[in-house]
Amino acid sequence: MIGVEVGDGWFVRLTRFAREDGLQIAGDCTNGLLYTLSRGGSCMAKSDSFFIRAQVSTNGLNFAENSIDLGAYVDALGKSVLRIHGISVQYGTPIQSVQGPAGANAATAYQLTTQSQSAMVDLTDRSVVSSGRLNVGTAVDGNNTSVSDMIDISPEDFRNGYLVAVEQMYLGVDQLTGDLVSQVSIVMECTVETLSQSAAMALALSQQ
Secondary structure, eight states: OEEEEEETTEEEEEEEEEOTTSSOEEEEETTSOEEEEOTTSOEEEEOOOEEEEEEEEOBTTBOEEEEEEOTTTOBTTTTEEEEEEEEEEEESOTTOOOOOOTTEEEEEEEEEESSOOSSOOOTTSTTEEEEEEEEEEEOTTSOEEEEEEEEEEOGGGSTTOEEEOOSEEEEEEEEESSOOOSEEEEEEEEEEEEOOHHHHHHHHHHOO
């Protein structure tokens, strides 16, 4: 085990690795959190992974949205931000059977955004964190001929996940042609970290 003084009273006990160029150090800190040493020598704390769950009820063929309170994790004054690493999506209740309208193709779409919306938006909107849809094709006799789900974009698609610095996120849903499901639920795997200068620049360029 190696001890490294990183300034401002921080002392890191290394248990994993240290790069020779001194730009990054990961290991165990005195308070049990994982830390990374930035170019400026500051210690950026990261929490262990935890999970945030959210749900929105559908409203027939109309857009619906629920807010997700992140105030317990994001603190602009304290420079605490949320990093989303992955999202899992559930369409309907655990025992709900999906049935489309006869002779038509139907869809239920969801979106997770950092700003409130009044309708579904595409990926050119900088507030979109994740989006996807459930597609159902049904024959004239009422039998489903195809059922599939797809993800347009999600934090696990990116090398470093998705960094969020707003205190509210929004889960929206809409349906096309048929009222397929009664709700859409998500589970997000997250960590909390201290906002570094490079992360602040990334946020300014990408979203808020």
